[in-house]
Amino acid sequence: MVNYQKEELGKLHDIIKLENGKVFLHDLLKLTSCEISINTVPKGFKVPFNHKHKQNEEIYIVLKGNGIITIDGANVPINEGSAVKILPSASRTIENTGNDEMQFICIQAKADSLEQYGLDDAELC
Amino acid sequence: MVNYQKEELGKLHDIIKLENGKVFLHDLLKLTSCEISINTVPKGFKVPFNHKHKQNEEIYIVLKGNGIITIDGANVPINEGSAVKILPSASRTIENTGNDEMQFICIQAKADSLEQYGLDDAELC
Numbered sequence: 001m002v003n004y005q006k007e008e009l010g011k012l013h014d015i016i017k018l019e020n021g022k023v024f025l026h027d028l029l030k031l032t033s034c035e036i037s038i039n040t041v042p043k044g045f046k047v048p049f050n051h052k053h054k055q056n057e058e059i060y061i062v063l064k065g066n067g068i069i070t071i072d073g074a075n076v077p078i079n080e081g082s083a084v085k086i087l088p089s090a091s092r093t094i095e096n097t098g099n100d101e102m103q104f105i106c107i108q109a110k111a112d113s114l115e116q117y118g119l120d121d122a123e124l125c
Numbered sequence: 126m127v128n129y130q131k132e133e134l135g136k137l138h139d140i141i142k143l144e145n146g147k148v149f150l151h152d153l154l155k156l157t158s159c160e161i162s163i164n165t166v167p168k169g170f171k172v173p174f175n176h177k178h179k180q181n182e183e184i185y186i187v188l189k190g191n192g193i194i195t196i197d198g199a200n201v202p203i204n205e206g207s208a209v210k211i212l213p214s215a216s217r218t219i220e221n222t223g224n225d226e227m228q229f230i231c232i233q234a235k236a237d238s239l240e241q242y243g244l245d246d247a248e249l250c
Contacts, residue, residue, distance in 0.1 A: 003196060056158070057158040076131060079133075082134070124176055125176060
């Protein structure tokens with residue numbers, strides 16, 4: 001039995017050519033713990049709706065560019081190195097307000113599902 | 126009550142100056158669903174041990190550079206855009222074998238914890 005699965009997504013810049021500028025990893029890698037999207041969106045891109053979640057916490061990590069995440073009506077500025085956790089019940093949308101493409105990763109996983117992490121979950125072998 | 130939390134990690138390149146070239150998000154953002162590390166490691170960097178997990182699935186996403194993840198003795202080449210899921214029980218270590226820094230994100234979350242995702246977990250609002 002193979003204990004891993006790998007996919008090559010190509011250059012992160014080229015994700016801009018895909019539908020909505022994103023690739024999802026859950027189905028691609030048969031994940032069982034989270035969904036992950038990797039996003040490269042052009043100048044002026046805006047998700048044209050707000051959404052919230054039923055169970056899942058979301059974490060946005062910005063790799064490149066500048067924008068705004070609007071969370072429950074608050075405009076939260078983001079740029080390279082911004083890391084934002086959003087609780088399931090919060091309304092959110094994201095916009096690229098910079099002059100270049102914006103790259104970000106979004107992770108969703110079930111709130112309160114993590115029982116242990118780091119050294120508590122690891123064993124040297 | 127504020128439904129989000131943001132931290133500024135700074136330029137991803139500068140993470141190379143931190144201990145082990147990594148920053149962890151769980152404690153920083155009070156995550157409840159996963160642990161996330163963002164890593165920028167120099168040429169020649171190698172994690173000097175193998176480890177496995179008790180509960181948590183890991184996903185590595187390579188942002189920049191070239192290297193190898195060794196999984197149960199198999200050398201798996203990685204580069205920009207490589208996405209690798211590793212089951213909890215697999216032994217793993219990672220090495221930067223390229224000529225420049227390597228940047229990658231590692232997410233760990235409890236295997237089989239995700240109940241729904243995407244549209245099934247979302248509501249427009």
